[in-house]
Amino acid sequence: MRFIPRVSCLLAPLCLALSTAHAADAHWSYSGDQGPAHWGELGSALCASGAEQSPIDIEKSKVEPKKVPASELKLHYGKTALTLLNNGHTLQASAADGDTLTYKGTEYRLLQFHFHTPSEHQFNHQPYPMEMHLVNQDKDGHLLVLGLMIQQGHENKQLAQLWKHLPTQQGQEAPLAAALAPDLARLVPAASHHRFYHGSLTTPPCTEGVQWVLFEKPIELSKQQIRQFQALFPDNHRPTQSDTGREVDED
Numbered sequence: 608m609r610f611i612p613r614v615s616c617l618l619a620p621l622c623l624a625l626s627t628a629h630a631a632d633a634h635w636s637y638s639g640d641q642g643p644a645h646w647g648e649l650g651s652a653l654c655a656s657g658a659e660q661s662p663i664d665i666e667k668s669k670v671e672p673k674k675v676p677a678s679e680l681k682l683h684y685g686k687t688a689l690t691l692l693n694n695g696h697t698l699q700a701s702a703a704d705g706d707t708l709t710y711k712g713t714e715y716r717l718l719q720f721h722f723h724t725p726s727e728h729q730f731n732h733q734p735y736p737m738e739m740h741l742v743n744q745d746k747d748g749h750l751l752v753l754g755l756m757i758q759q760g761h762e763n764k765q766l767a768q769l770w771k772h773l774p775t776q777q778g779q780e781a782p783l784a785a786a787l788a789p790d791l792a793r794l795v796p797a798a799s800h801h802r803f804y805h806g807s808l809t810t811p812p813c814t815e816g817v818q819w820v821l822f823e824k825p826i827e828l829s830k831q832q833i834r835q836f837q838a839l840f841p842d843n844h845r846p847t848q849s850d851t852g853r854e855v856d857e858d
């Protein structure tokens with residue numbers, strides 16, 4: 608049996624890095640010599656050698672899920688002041704205190720959310736135009752990431768103001784008052800099934816021990832909104848990794 612230690616002391620500085628505004632790290636990218644296939648050689652060994660990497664392609668027919676009671680996941684999200692950052696890899700919105708969730712009795716605090724295009728996770732080999740990740744951390748430094756697939760459809764009104772304030776230059780930061788921030792309670796689908804599995808960060812250093820919660824129900828952005836993001840980040844997704852026979856549960 609494989610044993611993956613949960614190393615909080617490694618995660619704590621990582622989470623600080625996740626939550627703190629940083630200028631872009633120039634040492635990795637999404638294409639060419641510094642693209643995902645080379646992350647392991649670029650100093651992030653786990654990206655190449657890890658046993659529980661993310662993202663994965665979830666094949667519904669393949670999994671024999673254990674049932675997680677729907678009551679195990681409770682979101683206490685709302686509107687909170689944000690700091691927007693173009694970190695060169697994505698648009699990241701760091702959250703002020705206030706948004707929390709509980710999963711299996713443990714409380715997690717929302718650190719930040721950000722976006723990828725196209726989606727990183729896939730359902731039955733099917734990617735979506737975009738994916739949103741909401742990164743949460745418990746008091747011991749463990750991470751839980753909510754993944755929302757984004758399909759093209761109606762304009763997303765919750766994200767309209769944030770989209771108007773997207774920092775266009777790498778390293779650029781912009782505050783967004785709570786009044787203009789998305790109401791995350793409305794943005795995240797209330798009625799959705801979820802898939803649960805153990806994985807990793809999808810960017811270097813690809814740290815493992817991340818609890819993933821993927822919403823089956825996608826959210827929508829308009830064609831215009833998707834194009835606006837892709838004008839800044841044409842492709843910022845890591846390809847799917849081997850699922851290494853991992854258990855994927857559902858509620």
Ligand SMILES: [Zn+2]
Nearest residue numbers: 721723740809
């Ligand atoms: Zn992400």
